[in-house]
Amino acid sequence: MYKCRIMAEQAEDREDLTDPPTGAGLLEHENEAAPASSKPKNAFAELMAPKRKAPTSPQPEKRSKNDKSGRWRGALVQYINNPSSFGTQVLRVTPNTVLIKDSFPKATVHLLLLPRSEKHYLLRPNEAFADPAFLAILQEEAASAAKLAAAELERLIGSSSASNKPRLEATDYANQPPGRDYLKEIKIGMHAHPSMDHLHIHIISKDMHSQKVKHKKHYNSFTTEFFIPLADYPLAEDDIRRDIGFQNGNLSRDFKCWRCGRDFGNKFTQLKKHLEDEFEEWKME
Amino acid sequence: MYKCRIMAEQAEDREDLTDPPTGAGLLEHENEAAPASSKPKNAFAELMAPKRKAPTSPQPEKRSKNDKSGRWRGALVQYINNPSSFGTQVLRVTPNTVLIKDSFPKATVHLLLLPRSEKHYLLRPNEAFADPAFLAILQEEAASAAKLAAAELERLIGSSSASNKPRLEATDYANQPPGRDYLKEIKIGMHAHPSMDHLHIHIISKDMHSQKVKHKKHYNSFTTEFFIPLADYPLAEDDIRRDIGFQNGNLSRDFKCWRCGRDFGNKFTQLKKHLEDEFEEWKME
DNA sequence: TATTCCGATAGTGAC
DNA sequence: GTCACTATCGGAATGAG
Numbered sequence: 001m002y003k004c005r006i007m008a009e010q011a012e013d014r015e016d017l018t019d020p021p022t023g024a025g026l027l028e029h030e031n032e033a034a035p036a037s038s039k040p041k042n043a044f045a046e047l048m049a050p051k052r053k054a055p056t057s058p059q060p061e062k063r064s065k066n067d068k069s070g071r072w073r074g075a076l077v078q079y080i081n082n083p084s085s086f087g088t089q090v091l092r093v094t095p096n097t098v099l100i101k102d103s104f105p106k107a108t109v110h111l112l113l114l115p116r117s118e119k120h121y122l123l124r125p126n127e128a129f130a131d132p133a134f135l136a137i138l139q140e141e142a143a144s145a146a147k148l149a150a151a152e153l154e155r156l157i158g159s160s161s162a163s164n165k166p167r168l169e170a171t172d173y174a175n176q177p178p179g180r181d182y183l184k185e186i187k188i189g190m191h192a193h194p195s196m197d198h199l200h201i202h203i204i205s206k207d208m209h210s211q212k213v214k215h216k217k218h219y220n221s222f223t224t225e226f227f228i229p230l231a232d233y234p235l236a237e238d239d240i241r242r243d244i245g246f247q248n249g250n251l252s253r254d255f256k257c258w259r260c261g262r263d264f265g266n267k268f269t270q271l272k273k274h275l276e277d278e279f280e281e282w283k284m285e
Numbered sequence: 286m287y288k289c290r291i292m293a294e295q296a297e298d299r300e301d302l303t304d305p306p307t308g309a310g311l312l313e314h315e316n317e318a319a320p321a322s323s324k325p326k327n328a329f330a331e332l333m334a335p336k337r338k339a340p341t342s343p344q345p346e347k348r349s350k351n352d353k354s355g356r357w358r359g360a361l362v363q364y365i366n367n368p369s370s371f372g373t374q375v376l377r378v379t380p381n382t383v384l385i386k387d388s389f390p391k392a393t394v395h396l397l398l399l400p401r402s403e404k405h406y407l408l409r410p411n412e413a414f415a416d417p418a419f420l421a422i423l424q425e426e427a428a429s430a431a432k433l434a435a436a437e438l439e440r441l442i443g444s445s446s447a448s449n450k451p452r453l454e455a456t457d458y459a460n461q462p463p464g465r466d467y468l469k470e471i472k473i474g475m476h477a478h479p480s481m482d483h484l485h486i487h488i489i490s491k492d493m494h495s496q497k498v499k500h501k502k503h504y505n506s507f508t509t510e511f512f513i514p515l516a517d518y519p520l521a522e523d524d525i526r527r528d529i530g531f532q533n534g535n536l537s538r539d540f541k542c543w544r545c546g547r548d549f550g551n552k553f554t555q556l557k558k559h560l561e562d563e564f565e566e567w568k569m570e
Numbered sequence: 571t572a573t574t575c576c577g578a579t580a581g582t583g584a585c
Numbered sequence: 586g587t588c589a590c591t592a593t594c595g596g597a598a599t600g601a602g
Binding site: 073076196214220248 | 572573574
């Protein structure tokens with residue numbers, strides 16, 4: 001378990017201030033030393049950095065009308081730069097990551113693990129995880145975060161569980177029965193084609209029971225091979241999950257219940273009703 | 286001008302009572318004599334007649350789940366069988382027709398002229414109008430109905446008309462200026478593929494200004510060649526307007542303003558806003 | 571594949 | 586091409602002195 005460290009004073013909520021927080025060392029120093037600076041450290045970082053206002057330019061830099069990019073794509077960086085401003089939404093800060101509750105949870109428990117390394121956090125998953133040390137650290141922290149998610153899941157639905165009853169009713173605290181393994185209900189992985197700029201690892205319970213699941217891509221992005229387990233990285237060069245057509249097919253394919261496998265065609269509303277029922281049964285396992 | 290004749294007592298509002306109203310003579314007797322009866326008069330009529338309950342069967346005849354037909358398709362026959370039950374919605378009854386206000390008017394004035402002839406009223410337009418005598422009578426009655434529609438249109442929008450001002454302001458009743466010709470704003474015609482079983486001639490003002498115009502087919506069915514002027518019947522055998530593909534294309538094609546010709550693509554809402562403006566200008570012509 | 575709003579499109583049921 | 590209802594699908598904006 002990592003000790004949480006809040007860094008309210010270490011970063012301003014400004015895009016043009018990209019200094020790594022003091023002590024953010026580990027990941028930043030694995031490949032090359034990088035002095036704290038308000039500018040990107042090298043050409044590559046420059047290339048990957050988000051657009052920012054010229055610090056000395058008085059007139060606002062206008063976005064072209066055809067540039068559909070918006071603030072939203074880079075929004076996750078705020079959690080990294082100023083985690084303390086998000087209150088209880090931020091669960092943990094380590095030298096390497098920030099762990100947050102997803103603002104639009106697609107399941108009963110849905111966390112995001114955000115790497116703090118500027119060298120990596122604007123890379124696509126396939127690119128970022130080509131760095132074995134980076135990947136190893138994230139897998140380790142993600143595993144830890146999953147334990148936290150499992151504990152939260154138990155808190156939320158544990159009282160409904162049949163297999164958890166022995167433990168709940170145990171009085172011999174020195175010799176508790178095991179109870180349900182909630183960690184098995186937690187998935188750790190990436191979206192094949194994220195929309196948000198910053199690398200984020202999903203730590204999510206399997207149930208897909210959430211009012212925020214509102215359309216096909218919400219559901220399919222977590223229940224098809226579009227969701228790539230973190231343990232599967234690095235992907236082989238010829239892994240089918242790298243294929244854009246394959247993944248677009250996953251996103252638009254017919255609905256299939258994650259639990260019973262029933263096919264719902266394109267009947268999203270019927271799927272949603274079914275997920276209610278499955279949730280009740282799943283809670284009671 | 287025809288004298289109106291109300292026949293409240295002549296027909297019950299039942300599908301299994303298809304007696305021709307007393308005195309409905311003209312059309313019914315043009316081709317062959319047909320005795321009043323509660324059953325279809327011959328094999329052809331039997332074929333074309335709507336499904337009806339067996340009069341002596343106690344148990345209701347259930348429709349199959351795949352039979353998408355409903356009462357609605359035959360609803361217009363009620364105006365023929367029992368016009369008096371519709372109050373002021375029925376404007377005129379002649380031996381040959383019933384003239385009604387459309388319940389869902391797609392323009393400022395929208396009437397339906399319903400032939401009363403059982404021999405014809407379940408035929409498709411192309412089939413029914415293969416009978417020249419039938420066609421001639423309907424064209425004559427439709428022309429009369431259009432005059433009534435024009436008068437109603439003038440009543441509704443005449444005060445806004447610039448070209449009508451001289452007549453409105455005239456005091457010399459013996460020598461009135463002509464004013465606007467509202468008859469030119471009235472269209473008389475058929476839908477190429479009606480959904481209602483019973484033959485109905487649309488008598489409609491050109492404006493398409495109505496809250497009941499709610500989707501593409503509403504608009505295109507009156508503003509493309511899907512709308513076939515009654516004067517064009519009988520259609521030549523090779524008339525393109527008989528082609529189903531052609532007409533489906535008309536129904537689904539991009540919007541085009543009936544007045545200025547502007548193309549609105551598939552932007553129905555924008556078209557609707559534009560029709561508001563055109564209506565204001567059109568009223569003032 | 572961020573959300574949200576609006577709108578266009580599609581399927582159904584109607585006694 | 587009946588209506589009315591629901592729902593699916595599709596595009597566009599999204600910030601901010």
